[in-house]
Amino acid sequence: xxxxxxxxxxxxxxxxxxxxxxxxxLGMPEDDAENFETKKPLISVINTxxxxxxxxxxxxxxxxxxxxxxxxxxxxxxxxxxxxxRILVPLAxxxxxxxxxxxxxxxxxxxxxxxxxxxxxxxQLDGFKWLVACGVYQEVPQQIADVISESQQQTVEAGRDYxxxxxxxxxxxxxxxxx
Numbered sequence: 706x707x708x709x710x711x712x713x714x715x716x717x718x719x720x721x722x723x724x725x726x727x728x729x730x731l732g733m734p735e736d737d738a739e740n741f742e743t744k745k746p747l748i749s750v751i752n753t754x755x756x757x758x759x760x761x762x763x764x765x766x767x768x769x770x771x772x773x774x775x776x777x778x779x780x781x782x783x784x785x786x787x788x789x790x791r792i793l794v795p796l797a798x799x800x801x802x803x804x805x806x807x808x809x810x811x812x813x814x815x816x817x818x819x820x821x822x823x824x825x826x827x828x829q830l831d832g833f834k835w836l837v838a839c840g841v842y843q844e845v846p847q848q849i850a851d852v853i854s855e856s857q858q859q860t861v862e863a864g865r866d867y868x869x870x871x872x873x874x875x876x877x878x879x880x881x882x883x884x
Contacts, residue, residue: 712795716748726768768848784833792853796840800824803838828852 716724724747725738731754741747757818796802807816824839828849835849845853865871869881 709850711722716751717744719744721747724751728754730857731755731868775832780831780833784830784846784848787848789846791842791844792837792850793842794826794837794839794853796824800839805836805838805843805844875877 716727716730719727721742721744724744725735725741728738728741728750729735731751733750733754741750774849785790801823802878803825804821805818805825806821807810809815810821818836824836826837826839828835828837830852835845837843837845837849837853871880873880
């Protein structure tokens with residue numbers, strides 16, 4: 706806070722001509738700067754122009770900084786850092802073993818997954834898609850394995866209440882004995 710007061714006090718010590726020079730340096734046309742005849746409006750314009758120079762919009766950040774990454778790119782980077790886990794996504798009846806290949810993409814300058822044939826399971830996290838071949842053991846990032854595991858667990862539990870061999874909670878005996 707004291708630094709801001711010092712700047713304001715410094716501006717108050719300057720003459721109107723000196724303040725006009727500062728306003729022109731900050732980007733105001735000289736003709737417009739000549740219209741100011743008192744210090745107060747010049748000082749407020751200087752403070753406003755200095756504040757606008759500090760604010761950066763996302764568009765400016767994207768253009769100016771090479772390290773600006775989109776949501777999908779941030780997720781990709783995060784997944785690449787994670788430990789790998791071996792998983793097997795089972796095949797459904799009549800499905801063929803999936804094949805996913807890594808192909809070099811000249812545009813992105815890195816290897817990317819491409820579906821070649823057979824069954825596969827796409828997993829999308831924050832806009833980044835990971836392809837998992839079905840019927841084959843493969844290594845995937847931990848987060849991808851967790852998503853697949855949770856999905857398979859929900860599928861297993863989905864119809865348990867309607868199975869014929871379930872245990873009736875009232876009698877404690879299999880429902881098939883009542884039939």
